[in-house]
Amino acid sequence: MLNLLLEIQKNREIIKKTKKTLKEESNNSFMKKIKREFEEEKLKYKALDSKLNATRENMGQLEKKLEHMKEEVKQEESKLYGNLKYDLKFISTLEKSVKLKKDEVKNLEEINLNMMYEEESLVQEKDVSRKKLIHMKNEFCNNKKTIGEKALKAEEDIKKAEKNILSLERKLPPELLDKFNELCAVKGTGAARLSEGVCQGCRMKVSAITIDDIKKNKDIVYCDNCGRIIYYRDNNE
Numbered sequence: 732m733l734n735l736l737l738e739i740q741k742n743r744e745i746i747k748k749t750k751k752t753l754k755e756e757s758n759n760s761f762m763k764k765i766k767r768e769f770e771e772e773k774l775k776y777k778a779l780d781s782k783l784n785a786t787r788e789n790m791g792q793l794e795k796k797l798e799h800m801k802e803e804v805k806q807e808e809s810k811l812y813g814n815l816k817y818d819l820k821f822i823s824t825l826e827k828s829v830k831l832k833k834d835e836v837k838n839l840e841e842i843n844l845n846m847m848y849e850e851e852s853l854v855q856e857k858d859v860s861r862k863k864l865i866h867m868k869n870e871f872c873n874n875k876k877t878i879g880e881k882a883l884k885a886e887e888d889i890k891k892a893e894k895n896i897l898s899l900e901r902k903l904p905p906e907l908l909d910k911f912n913e914l915c916a917v918k919g920t921g922a923a924r925l926s927e928g929v930c931q932g933c934r935m936k937v938s939a940i941t942i943d944d945i946k947k948n949k950d951i952v953y954c955d956n957c958g959r960i961i962y963y964r965d966n967n968e
């Protein structure tokens with residue numbers, strides 16, 4: 732009978748430990764970290780994306796402006812070198828205008844080139860960020876899967892232990908089970924094996940009176956130190 736009590740204790744311990752592990756897993760700080768980092772990277776990616784779009788839009792506007800300006804230069808130059816006769820003052824104004832516009836074209840082309848470099852680097856940064864996001868997502872999913880599998884296994888272990896306890900309890904005399912459950916609930920102890928006069932629950936030598944009680948075949952004998960059940964009179968054992 733004592734063996735059955737110890738078996739029950741062992742199974743209850745399994746349930747307790749498994750539930751603790753389950754709780755720890757559900758509060759996994761690693762997963763929280765990945766999730767937080769993922770959210771941060773997502774923001775970074777979005778910012779890069781809008782920056783890239785803005786740059787491209789600016790480039791588009793700049794190119795239109797450039798084309799327009801080049802067209803104007805072309806028109807003014809054709810006036811300048813055409814066969815039409817203009818007065819000197821007009822020619823001088825036209826020449827100045829062409830020069831200014833050519834300078835502006837040069838300036839805009841410079842800006843445009845810089846924007847192209849910026850666009851290229853943004854594209855690269857965005858690509859790096861995208862790859863990071865994919866990697867993080869995969870890591871998250873893989874971990875989630877592993878945690879899910881662990882949780883399933885834990886639940887199975889708990890169910891198995893609960894089933895074991897039920898069938899063990901059925902084999903016990905009710906008064907012994909009641910006493911045992913009371914000890915478990917109130918003191919958090921239960922039962923322990925006695926080995927060469929030493930209680931294996933508290934590692935203390937029990938008194939001579941207790942040993943005597945066992946010899947006298949008392950119904951239930953408790954460790955006089957920790958109160959665990961150390962003996963039960965069982966005619967079948």
Ligand SMILES: [Zn+2]
Nearest residue numbers: 930933954957
């Ligand atoms: Zn003890």
